[in-house]
Amino acid sequence: MPSPRWFAIGREPPPRRRNVLALLSFLLPLLLWSAVSYVPWIWHPLMRVNDAGTVEWFKPGLLVERAVFAEENAKAVTAGGRAATGERANPVFLPPPHAVGRALWTAFTTKPVLRDELWLHQSLLLSIRTIFLGFMLSSLFGVPLGILCGAYPPVARLFEPVIDFVRYMPAPAFGALAVAVLDIYAAPKIAIIVIGTFFQQVLVIANTVRRHDPALIEAAQTLGAGPRKLLLHVIIPSCLVDLYNDQRILLGWAWTYLIVAEVVGVSTGITFFIGQQAKYRNFDNVYAAIIIIGIIGLVTDQGLAFVGRRIFPWQPRAPSRLNAFLSLLGRKGGKTA
Amino acid sequence: MNPPDANSDYRRQAPAVAERFQKLKQRPVVLEVRDLTRTFVTATGEEVVALRSLNFSTYRREFMCLIGPSGCGKSTLIRLLAGLDEPTSGQVLLDGASVQGPCAARGMVFQGYTLFPWRTVLKNVMFGLLMQGRNHDTAKSEALQWLDLVGLAKFKDAYPHQLSGGMKQRVAIARALATNPRILLMDEPFGALDAQTRAQMQEYLLQIWRNVDVTILFITHDLDEATYLADRILVLKAHPGEVQEIIEVPVPRPRSQAQFATPEFLATRRRIDELIHPPVKSTGEKLPIVRLTVVGDDVE
Structure with a gap:
């Protein structure tokens, strides 16, 4: 059977393709997030200081803008000092997926900071x-x-x-x-x-x-x-x-x-x-x-x-997204077993 | 079989048929329509007369068909008879008493099936019985009998969306008959069905009508259907809707599809055709002659 066209107006794709699309709908944003988090040359507008060199106000772990980092290093070198080293980093408000994944677990297991705060x-x-x-x-x-x-x-x-x-x-x-x-x-x-x-x-x-x-x-x-x-x-x-x-x-x-x-x-x-x-x-x-x-x-x-x-x-059955998703997971499991 | 006689008169009745009509007219009148008029007021304030001074009656256990050109107010009339619409003037009498508003004594079967989608076939048929205050068990056993009558007992637990059009309409008929109506009003009930199913449904309906004490008033726009089913055919005229003629169908009963070619049948059919499709006047609209094909490429 020839595989059906992807773009036909109002036509539901076959079940297998539907499941793949449902999975992709979650995977694509995750992939984008991972790319921004783990590929150093995508975005990463900041530098995390590893070794402060002779720049006075730098400390290991400090996040500074890349321009500032370069400027301070240039100043340090012209003053005869040692340049700071560091790596590109994202702002603190964009943690990478694995950190959030860990937090999903630890959020339930970390004690509240203050005594009257709730879990x-x-x-x-x-x-x-x-x-x-x-x-x-x-x-x-x-x-x-x-x-x-x-x-x-x-x-x-x-x-x-x-x-x-x-x-x-x-x-x-x-x-x-x-x-x-x-x-x-x-x-x-x-x-x-x-x-x-x-x-x-x-x-x-x-x-x-x-x-x-x-x-x-x-x-x-x-x-x-x-x-x-x-x-x-x-x-x-x-x-x-x-x-x-x-x-x-x-x-x-x-x-x-x-x-x-x-x-x-x-x-x-x-x-x-x-x-x-x-x-x-x-x-x-x-x-x-x-x-x-x-x-x-x-x-x-x-x-x-x-x-x-x-x-x-009494309702005619329409394909359910959850059912499709579960059946997909079930089939994946069945294949590996 | 005799060849159809082009000059045979639809008014000529065989002795047996004439006797049948004589007996029919001695039966009590079930539904009487007196001077029924319905006018509508359009958005621009104009008055449109949909039906004007309609007078007719149906006898007990008669099968009457109602036919007319589109726009003659067939549907308006049946809605008035069912009590779903109010006449501007005039009266509808059921067993001699004036009626207002819908009630179970005038059952109705609609073209669009109108089964309750949330109820199973059985519970659809039980609906009217429960509304009449019958208890659940009695309603159920009565409904089962009606489903047997229309041959759908097997499907009692199915939901309407699982049935074909013909089956849905049989459930609708069973549902309407279950409350023992005096008259069954049918508004183009087979209009949405394909030709084969429709022919089958006509057979079913005649059989059901023979076995149940009910008078039927059946709207159709199909000449064959009207001639095949009816004792008498009420032909309406359009603009305004008026009774044009009441034809006594000379085709003997019991009816069968084989009668479609008999002279009585053809004569009746021709008469209705004349009444509702008057010869087109030559001054009427004609299409302009514009040729978009190559010469010599003619189809006729």
Whole structure:
């Protein structure tokens, strides 16, 4: 069979090629990062001093700009002294992959610097709890209200104008207020997540419900379904898959409000951990923490997608990226065994 | 078989057929339409009369087809009958009582299947029964009987997306019949199917109709389909939609595909054709003659 063309509009590549692309989507950025980190002549705008020579203010391990390094060496040589030696280096905020890889492990095993600081996993758990509670609270009211707005235009006319108005107020603006009302601990953080999520949620859910197929409603009516039964037995089930996917996207939305929420009141959680590590200039830990957030996000999202396919069996199966990825890993393992 | 007689009259009925029609008209009227008018107001404020003063009735267990040129308001009419649209004036009477809004006594089968994708075949058929307050077990056993009737009992646990178009429409028919409607309204139900499936579905439908106490009103734009299925054909006229003629189909029952070439069939078909495709006036639009081929390269 001739191998299919790479660039055909709207045509899915064959499974094998799909898997390779999924793998490359992670490998390419990693490769780029490695190149910048390990190939000395790519970028590396600084010099790390090995031997200070006779330059007074140089110390071994010091990072200086290349121009300054050359200038100081020239001065030292003309003054009859010894030139400093060094190697090209990247700024401290770009640690190489292996350092971040090590930090991914050690971040969980290093003791906090101060006595009342938390371990990484404790910070993470705090953050996840904030997100979870905030999102649940928002969904508890946002989903039903969104469904009502989508199904009954008068409800939408009553609620949507004010929601549209509040939606444009940035959630952080409510930070001080939240602290004043809810004290400085977990409650105001959860409140920020709720404020950030709720208003978007109502509108997104309402829009999804509004797109229901009117033909199904009419079919149900000719089968004797009354107005109340229509909502419960036709409108909601017909939108269920889309609502579930909306919730997945909104959960990602809630994560973006985490940064704001965690600096409200007493700073805690993963954001605070990142801030602290940046202050100590442990950028490998900073990247490790950011990557961990990414992994948590990806795993939750794909996990939910996986669950979705199980609980909505009436959907025609579309190829899943996670499934493809797992099967690829599985096959790789099988081959080496 | 006799060669089709070009001059045979669609109004000439064999004695058995005439007797059948006489009996049919003695049966009680199930659905009556009185002076039904529906006008729409366009965005520019103009009034468009979609249907004007429609009057007709269908008798119990009659199979009536509704045919007309496009834009004659066939779909508007069936939506009015189903209660999915409100008439501007006039009445729809079911068993002599005026009806408003949709209800299960007027079942409907749509061209677009409209099965509930989240329900299995069985649960689709159970839907109407559950809406009527039947308990789950009764609904299930009744639904299974209806699936047997349309020959899809094997597929009771399949989801609609796993079925072919013809199978979907059979589920839709079973679903509509399950609530024991007085009349089954069918809006071009086989319009989206290929010719072969469509012919098969016509057979199925006639068989189901014979075995179930239900009156059918069937919209189509296919002359053969209308002639093949109907007792009487209601021919509509466009702009505005009005009843043009009600044809009593002289083709004897039981029907079979072999009757397509009989003189009665052809005469009826020709009559409908005349009614809905009036001879084109010579003053009508004609394509300009522009030649883009080489001389001598003619196709006819």
